[in-house]
Amino acid sequence: MISLPVVSVDVAAGLDDRRRMRRHDPILAKLRARIPLADLVGETVDLRPAGTKLRGRCTAHRDEGGGLYVDEAEGYYLCYSCGRSGDVVRWTRETYLCSEQAAIELLCRRVGWTPPAA
Structure with missing residues (x-):
């Protein structure tokens, strides 16, 4: 008998997001290159040097240890x-509680680009 893995709703939603995001791969790569992650995270978190990171x-x-x-x-x-964990798109998504598409639109506007059509 073949045992199939159980896929939760969250995982299934994540897979759907990844399929939609493939259309925006070139834009995502450009956004990652253009927007420094440390600057984006540093808007809401006090970052301090720790080695190379x-x-x-x-x-x-509630993170007491940093x-x-x-x-x-x-x-x-x-x-x-x-x-x-994640990148600039994921941070934006989790910080502003928005969809992947909305996060891409926010980041595009941040760098002065026209957001891609959905």
């Missing part, structure tokens, strides 16, 4: 306390 308190939970690390060279953030 920047460190601050994660906004997703488990959020931003790796500007790689273009991602990761909270070692709760596991929250």
Whole structure:
């Protein structure tokens, strides 16, 4: 008997988002290159140098230890306390509680570009 994995609603929604995002891959790459992640995260988090990365308190939970690390060279953030991670689009999405499309539109406007059509 073949056992199929159970896919939660959240995972299924994430897969759907990824399919939609493939249309915007070139725009995403340009946004990642154009918008410094440390600047974006630094608008809501007090970041301090920690080796080659920047460190601050994660906004997703009550972070007393400063488990959020931003790796500007790689273009991602990761909270070692709760596991929250991502890039400029994900940070915008989680900070403003919006969809991927809305996050892309916000970031495009931030750099003065016309947002792509949905």
